[in-house]
Amino acid sequence: MKNTFIFIAFVLFVLGFLYSISGSRAPRIPEDKLHKIIDTTVTCIECHSATGETPRGEKHPPKDQCLECHKVKRNRKVD
Ligand code: HEC
Numbered sequence: 154m155k156n157t158f159i160f161i162a163f164v165l166f167v168l169g170f171l172y173s174i175s176g177s178r179a180p181r182i183p184e185d186k187l188h189k190i191i192d193t194t195v196t197c198i199e200c201h202s203a204t205g206e207t208p209r210g211e212k213h214p215p216k217d218q219c220l221e222c223h224k225v226k227r228n229r230k231v232d
C-alpha cells in the first residue's frame with residue numbers, strides 16, 4: 154500500500170516537471186488591441202514573420218504552431 158502512494162507522488166512529480174519545462178517559458182501573448190482579435194496562426198505570421206513588422210528573434214524556435222507555446226492569459230476578456 155505504501156508503495157502505491159510513493160508511486161502516485163512520483164507520477165505527480167514527473168508531470169509537474171514536464172509541465173515546468175514545457176511551453177510555459179514562452180512569453181504570454183500580450184493582452185492588447187493588436188492581439189485581442191486573433192486566434193489563428195495565419196494572423197500571427199502577418200506581423201511576426203521574418204519580414205513582418207515585429208519579427209521573432211534569431212533564437213526563436215522554428216515551429217509555426219504559435220499557440221502551442223504562446224498562451225493567452227487564462228481570464229482573457231473577449232469583447
Ligand atoms: C497586428 C500585428 C500583430 C499580430 C497579428 C500579432 N502580433 Fe504579436 N506583437 C505585435 C507587436 C507590435 C508586439 C510588440 C508590442 C506589443 O506588446 O503588443 C507583439 C508582441 C508579441 C509577443 C510578446 C513578445 C515579448 O517579447 O513579450 C508575443 C508572444 C506575440 N506577439 C505573439 C503573437 C501571436 C502568437 C500572434 C498570433 C495569435 C500574434 N502575436 C499576432 C504585433 C502583432
Ligand code: HEC
Nearest residue numbers: 178179180197201209210212213214216217218219221222
Ligand atoms: C516551440 C515553442 C514555440 C513556438 C511553436 C513559437 N514560439 Fe514564440 N517564443 C518561444 C520562446 C521560448 C520565446 C522566448 C525566446 C527568447 O527569449 O529568446 C518566444 C518568443 C517569441 C516572441 C518575442 C520575440 C522573440 O523572438 O524573443 C514573439 C513575437 C513570438 N515568440 C512569436 C511567435 C509566433 C508568431 C509564433 C508562430 C509563428 C511562435 N512564436 C511560435 C517559443 C515558441
